[in-house]
Amino acid sequence: MKKIISLFLAVLVSLSFISTGVVKADKIENIVISLGDDLSSNQKQDMINRFEADPESRVITVTNKEERKYLGDYVSEDLIGTRAISCSYVEELDDGSGIVVETSNVTWVTPEMVKNALVTAGVKDAKVKVSAPFKVSGTAALTGVIKAFEIATGVKVSEKEKKVANEEIAKTGELGQEIGKDSATELIRGVKEVVVENKIKDPEVIRETVEEKARELNINLNEEQFNKIVELMKNIGSLNLDLNSIKNQLGGISEKVGNISNKVTDAVNNSEEAKGFLAKIEQLIRELIDKLFG
Numbered sequence: 001m002k003k004i005i006s007l008f009l010a011v012l013v014s015l016s017f018i019s020t021g022v023v024k025a026d027k028i029e030n031i032v033i034s035l036g037d038d039l040s041s042n043q044k045q046d047m048i049n050r051f052e053a054d055p056e057s058r059v060i061t062v063t064n065k066e067e068r069k070y071l072g073d074y075v076s077e078d079l080i081g082t083r084a085i086s087c088s089y090v091e092e093l094d095d096g097s098g099i100v101v102e103t104s105n106v107t108w109v110t111p112e113m114v115k116n117a118l119v120t121a122g123v124k125d126a127k128v129k130v131s132a133p134f135k136v137s138g139t140a141a142l143t144g145v146i147k148a149f150e151i152a153t154g155v156k157v158s159e160k161e162k163k164v165a166n167e168e169i170a171k172t173g174e175l176g177q178e179i180g181k182d183s184a185t186e187l188i189r190g191v192k193e194v195v196v197e198n199k200i201k202d203p204e205v206i207r208e209t210v211e212e213k214a215r216e217l218n219i220n221l222n223e224e225q226f227n228k229i230v231e232l233m234k235n236i237g238s239l240n241l242d243l244n245s246i247k248n249q250l251g252g253i254s255e256k257v258g259n260i261s262n263k264v265t266d267a268v269n270n271s272e273e274a275k276g277f278l279a280k281i282e283q284l285i286r287e288l289i290d291k292l293f294g
Contacts, residue, residue, distance in 0.1 A: 030092040032152040034144030036132070037061040038083035043133045050104075051089040051129055062086075062147060067140040070162055074170035079108065079137045086141035089129035090148035097125045098249045104131045106138025108173045112185045116172070116192070117142055119249050120236060121157050121165035123149050142169050164235045168192075171232050175225060183219055188229070189250075190217070195233050197243040206233045 033053055035044045048059065064084040071080055086106070093100075099118055101111040114130060121142075126149055130141040142165060146157050168188065176184035190213045191206075200206055207230050214221050221229070 030152055031057045032090050032148035033057055033059045034062050034088045034090070034148040035059060036084035036086055036144075037063045038085060039087075039133065046133060047087045047131065050131060051087075053089060058151065060144075060148060060151065062140075062144040064140075066147075067143050070143055070166040071139060071170055074167050075137075075139055075174070079139055084140065085132050085134075085136050086138060086144060087131055088141050088144045088148055089127075089131075090145055090152050091127040092149075092152045093125040093127055095125055096248070097127075098251055099123060099126055099128065101128045101130070103129075103138065105135050106130055106132065106141065107135050108137035108139055108177075109141070109169060110176075110181050110185065112189075113169055113172050113176070113181070114138075114142065114145070115250060116185065116189050117165045117169035118145065118149075119246050120168050120192070120239065120241070121146055121161045122155075122239075122241075123157070124155075124245075124249055126152075137173075139166075139170055139173055142166055161239060164232075164239060167232055167235060171228050175229075178225070179219055179221075183217060187213060187217055187219055188232075191229065191233055192236055193243060193246065195237050196241045196246065199237070201234070201237045203230055203234060206230050206237070209233075 031053060033048060033051060035047055039047070044059075048055070048057075062084050064080070064082060067084055067086075068080055099115050101115045101118075103109065103111050103114065109130075111130075114128065118126070118128070123146065128145055130138060130145065132138070132141075143162075146162055146165070149155070150157055172184050172188045173181075175188070176182075178184075179187075187210075191210050194200070194209050194213070195206060200209065207226065210221070210226060210229050210233070
């Protein structure tokens with residue numbers, strides 16, 4: 001009996017090591033870190049540590065030239081700068097998980113701004129961290145996030161999607177400086193959902209939508225702000241976006257998981273059969289421990 005138990009335990013331990021190795025390999029494979037190319041070696045290592053990433057995770061760099069390619073038409077020279085500093089961590093998640101974003105040391109963009117822009121780019125089911133060794137605007141981080149996402153998932157984001165997503169984060173950030181970040185984010189997201197749901201392409205109808213949503217949120221816009229939002233929405237309307245997908249990615253499955261968990265708990269609590277089954281498992285574990293150590 002002791003030999004059988006010892007063999008059983010040995011098999012369990014072996015399987016746990018094998019399983020751990022496979023999980024670790026898969027996890028590393030699904031993580032990509034993008035670092036600003038102009039950071040020093042020490043700063044790059046500091047960012048990897050700050051992301052709490054495995055030392056074996058894949059690391060790529062993003063240049064200032066790449067940042068300018070997508071942002072140059074939308075933000076000022078001062079915001080882009082001449083060096084690539086922003087960094088990001090991207091981890092592919094299970095289907096239906098949605099997009100989760102954390103930011104630190106970025107002053108111009110918020111997690112919601114990044115999340116909304118990523119949805120526009122077609123990014124799905126990813127955990128994203130955006131940061132830098134010191135405070136930066138954060139607008140250029142989207143370039144690194146999308147680049148890392150493509151490598152982590154093998155999903156190609158089109159040049160048009162990248163361009164529009166960068167336009168969205170730039171214009172939302174700019175508008176946020178003028179009317180408040182939360183108001184700007186809510187306005188852009190609200191108008192985008194209406195445009196996508198109704199497949200609106202007519203600039204006049206888009207403008208009416210912006211006006212309606214602004215009134216609803218009690219936001220006053222000047223003519224220049226109106227024109228920039230309408231231009232952005234024209235470009236968003238030209239993409240093949242789906243409203244349900246947008247909402248799922250912004251919401252994720254946390255609420256669904258919570259509901260399922262509650263239902264399972266209720267089912268166990270209300271089922272004598274389930275209680276009996278769990279009691280048997282507990283008894284078997286106790287007996288095994290007694291035989292091993294008693």
